[in-house]
Amino acid sequence: MSIQPQKTTLSLPVEIRWATRMxxxxxxxxxxxxxxxxxxxxxxxxxxxxxxxxxxxxPVCLISRRRLRxxxxxxxxxxxxxxxxxxxVFLRPGLVSDTVNNDLSTVEKQFLRHGLxxxxxxFYTTGKKAQEFVDPRGRRVVFRHDPERGFSVELFGGDPIRxxxxxxxxxxxxxxxxxxxxxxxxxxxxxxxxxxxxxxxRAPRLALSPLLNETRELIVHGRPKNYKPYSERFISxxxxxxxxxxxxxxxxxxxxxxxxxxxxxxxxLHHALYEISLxxxxxxxxxxxxxLYYPVPRKPGRRKRTITWRFGSISETGx
Numbered sequence: 001m002s003i004q005p006q007k008t009t010l011s012l013p014v015e016i017r018w019a020t021r022m023x024x025x026x027x028x029x030x031x032x033x034x035x036x037x038x039x040x041x042x043x044x045x046x047x048x049x050x051x052x053x054x055x056x057x058x059p060v061c062l063i064s065r066r067r068l069r070x071x072x073x074x075x076x077x078x079x080x081x082x083x084x085x086x087x088x089v090f091l092r093p094g095l096v097s098d099t100v101n102n103d104l105s106t107v108e109k110q111f112l113r114h115g116l117x118x119x120x121x122x123f124y125t126t127g128k129k130a131q132e133f134v135d136p137r138g139r140r141v142v143f144r145h146d147p148e149r150g151f152s153v154e155l156f157g158g159d160p161i162r163x164x165x166x167x168x169x170x171x172x173x174x175x176x177x178x179x180x181x182x183x184x185x186x187x188x189x190x191x192x193x194x195x196x197x198x199x200x201x202r203a204p205r206l207a208l209s210p211l212l213n214e215t216r217e218l219i220v221h222g223r224p225k226n227y228k229p230y231s232e233r234f235i236s237x238x239x240x241x242x243x244x245x246x247x248x249x250x251x252x253x254x255x256x257x258x259x260x261x262x263x264x265x266x267x268x269l270h271h272a273l274y275e276i277s278l279x280x281x282x283x284x285x286x287x288x289x290x291x292l293y294y295p296v297p298r299k300p301g302r303r304k305r306t307i308t309w310r311f312g313s314i315s316e317t318g319x
Contacts (some may be wrong), residue, residue, distance in 0.1 A: 012036040012080070012089055014202045014244045018275045020258050021251045034202065044201045045091055051204040052095075061097040062200055062208075063193070064220050070192055072097050079197040081190070083112040084269055085124035089242070091197065100220060106191060106224070110186035115179055115235060116272055116305060123151060124240055124270045135176040136304065151311055163311070172236060172310045179302050183292045184224055188228050191276045193219045198244045199278070206248075211279045224297050229283045230276040233291040235268065236299070237310030243268040251281065254300035 015033035022028060036044065052060070059068040062077075077096035080089040111117060122129040130144040142154040154177070163173035192215050199207040206212075218226040249262040262280025266273065277283040285291040292305075301303035 004126065010037065010088065012041070012198075012242055012244070014198055014246075016202060016246045016248060019247065019249045019250070023252050024255065036089075040090065041201065042092075045095075048091075048200055048204045048298075049095070053210065055205075055208060061100060062091075062095050062197070063100050064097055064217055065216060068094070068118055070094070070099060072099070073100055074098060077101055077197070077202065080194055081108055081112060083108065085240065085241070086242070089196065104189070104219070106185045107189050108193075110182035110300075113184040114300070115187070116232060117230045118176055118182075119179055119305075120271055128315070133177050136178065137176065137241060141175055141177065153311070156203075168312070172308050174306055175307050177305050177307065179303055179305055183300050184230075184296070184298045185222050185224075187232075187294070188230055188276065188297075189219055189222050191230055191265075191267065191274050192228055192278065194287070195244065195246075195267060195276060195278055198267075199246065199263070199265070202244075206263075209260075211263070215278045219250055227297045228276055228278075229293065229295045230274055231283065231291050231293045233273045233288070234305075234307045235271055235273050236308045237287060238268070238271045240270055241268070242270070286316040290305070 013033055015031065017029060017031040018029045020030070034040075047263045052062075059073075060066060061068050061073070073094050073096060075098050076090045077093050078086075078090045080086050082090075112121070116213060119131060119133070120143055122131055122143045128146055130142055130145075133141045135141055140156040142156075143151075145151050155175075163171050165171040196207060196212065196215055196219065199212075214226055215228070217223070218228055245266040247262075247264040247266070248260055250258040250260040252258050260279070263278040264283065265276065265278055266275045268274075275283060275286075282295075283293075285295065
């Protein structure tokens with residue numbers, strides 16, 4: 001069966017969990033999940049436009065918060081990067097400055113073409129594509145997608161691989177990959193932009209509040225002082241698709257009102273799980289062996305990654 005991401009990702013679940021510290025010291029957890037379709041996303045976008053109108057008399061860019069003239073925003077803005085295989089998760093023209101949009105394209109290409117995301121790009125493309133690596137043990141590893149045959153991982157030469165095979169025929173094996181990692185600043189900005197735009201759809205008044213000023217500054221300018229640490233984890237056996245989760249801490253201030261103090265975003269983008277803080281301090285360091293934590297801006301470099309690949313079936317061929 002061929003995996004066609006644009007057909008299997010026509011939904012975007014966005015969950016919010018609120019952790020409210022009450023005046024008496026209790027922590028109350030609440031929240032829900034909304035799964036967006038192309039139609040409901042357009043409806044949510046209209047709600048966002050109404051909020052913008054109520055907050056500002058004149059149109060402003062969602063990201064830079066500068067005034068927008070009609071001719072300044074004639075392009076649509078993808079919420080989830082189009083290069084991840086989706087074509088419907090976008091905002092229509094008039095919400096994000098074309099200048100901001102175009103300036104971020106280099107950043108987004110780094111995220112898409114390098115590191116773990118770039119290595120497994122055939123996983124979320126819809127046409128023919130192959131990505132080849134030579135691992136430290138001399139095996140040639142090829143990730144391949146073909147519209148007729150689906151997705152496959154091919155290994156040639158070197159030490160024999162010893163997969164763990166279950167009675168059902170499914171199983172898993174480890175692969176060592178030496179990756180050209182992107183600059184961490186580029187990834188931080190790309191993740192922050194996607195998470196921020198999702199929040200604009202899900203909770204527009206919160207997203208447009210001053211609490212997110214540092215995140216907007218990071219997205220637009222990418223200065224070291226605004227860098228936001230993030231974590232990355234490979235999810236073995238993940239199905240094509242996207243999920244976004246927000247953990248929002250707030251404190252009760254009386255009169256039935258609460259003030260948000262911290263926002264953590266978690267994004268599953270196909271096979272990778274990312275976490276980043278949008279407000280209220282940096283993301284806590286991660287001690288999980290399967291999760292990489294990027295605490296500071298770092299230039300592009302090479303890194304060996306061992307990933308556990310889960311498969312539905314395995315076969316041996318000659319050559």
